[in-house]
Amino acid sequence: MNAAYEKPVPEPTADSQPYWDGLAAHRLMIQSCAACGQARHYPQPMCPACHSLEVSWIEASRRGTLHSWTETHHPFHAGFKDDLPILLVTVDLAEGVRLQCPLRDGSIGALSLGRAVDIDFEDVTDGLTLPVARLAP
Amino acid sequence: MDALREQACITGIGETRYSRGTEKSQVGLALEASLNAIRDAGLRPGDIDGVIPYAAGMAVAEDFITNLGIEDLNYSAMTPMGGASAVAALQTALMATASGLCNHVLIVLGRTGFSGGRIGARVQQMPQFKTVGEFEMPSGAIAPPQLYAPMARRHMELHGTTSRQFAEIAVTMRKHAQLNDNAIMQKPMTVADHQNSRMISDPFRLFDCSLESDGGCAVVVSRAERAKDMANRPIYIMGVGEGHPHSPSVITQRSDLTRLGTAKAAPKAFAMAGIERRDIDVAEIYDCFTYIVLCQLEDLGFCEKGEGGDFVMDGRIGLGGELPINTHGGLLSQAHLAGMNHIHELTRQLRGDGGRAQVEDAEIGLVTGYGDLGDGAVAILRR
Incomplete structure (x- = not known):
């Protein structure tokens, strides 16, 4: 899709591959412990509640609220220089875990704790899709 | 836990000139600070029997054996906690000395934060940032x-x-x-x-x-009973x-x-x-x-x-x-x-x-x- 993609790309592991595969299919998949059902994110091999290594995956609702945010103005990485400023939001998902991603609409002045957002997807390069947030209507 | 109270002291401190811009390497800066700290304590390099380098990316214990001409070490370790490493190393040095394993432990950092890799590039190499690296850096964090x-x-x-x-x-x-x-x-x-x-x-x-800066800094931690007759007033690790x-x-x-x-x-x-x-x-x-x-x-x-x-x-x-x-x-x-x-x-x-x-x-x-x-x-x- 884009031969000169200069941003960092993830290196999926056996634990995280279903998450990245899910994003590519425009589905937000998170881990759920197969033994006790507790949701967890980002992907990790063991359930910290019951220590089960058995994982199941659930599709998240993509609904969330703002937990915090930052707007970056300094070019820490050449690949993002043309995107500045980047408004990154920390989102409490309805499933009880969080996600950090860029907010694609709305300005920093309009944000407040608890503001409702929806998670959407952006296909950034061949096979790589990243989550983004949009203010909920 | 209070069995460890005041069982070790800081007996030597050393630093280099701090700057933004240096020709020196991280190891070189670390060694200069080490020598200053060892001399401040009234010791010779051969008296050091334990080394805790700040982080593997900076230098490893072997660098100090090689350059300071130390015959042997009884103990070497690292406390990889980023900016908490130096104070965490005091705890490790306390354990190493209070246990009797070591008499004098060197804790040391050399850094070329200005002249070497800047922080945005550095953290991407650090294993402790791997979760951020996979799930957040691709989005710009x-x-x-x-x-x-x-x-x-x-x-x-x-x-x-x-x-x-x-x-x-x-x-x-x-x-x-x-x-x-x-x-x-x-x-x-x-x-x-x-x-x-x-x-x-x-x-x-x-x-x-x-700041992003260049320099070296080191301290010597000694077993309390050894610290009493050294060059400086001992500074006790209370807790x-x-x-x-x-x-x-x-x-x-x-x-x-x-x-x-x-x-x-x-x-x-x-x-x-x-x-x-x-x-x-x-x-x-x-x-x-x-x-x-x-x-x-x-x-x-x-x-x-x-x-x-x-x-x-x-x-x-x-x-x-x-x-x-x-x-x-x-x-x-x-x-x-x-x-x-x-x-x-x-x-x-x-x-x-x-x-x-x-x-x-x-x-x-x-x-x-x-x-x-x-x-x-x-x-x-x-x-």
């Missing part, structure tokens, strides 16, 4: 100011903490730096200078961020502790964004020391960002959660105030030596060698480290 900013923002939204209060910390550190001949930033800073400095990652402005926050690998998932590992480390250090907060005469608080100072003051128990903003105002943290902080200028205005310089400064203060920044009658002091997305370490020292 690359460097510590961006990763830590959401903690500060949430604190501001919940407690009404302001950038003006951050400015008070930056301005105070600058004033202290101006009293220190080995501080990089000598130019005066006003609150307006801070408020007008460019935005790095909201709410962090340029003057909320620590020390490390603490790890919930979700230590990634801030986004942390149950409470406004609490650092420091909140867990502090009760351990105070319990070992057997003293109260009010007994602290001077504090060197890890200041990678202004907000991190404010948050640690709460986590340390000097004030309640949410009161840090008010606490830092009205001269309380300046020289002559109730709790003078970062009497050397800190990472914000002296140099970024990852908190090794904080241990160096506290030792200087407790020896009474603080020069123009000396806190009158400083008997007991506290030093913290913070790093790697939330780890905390706290040490309490006395003269």
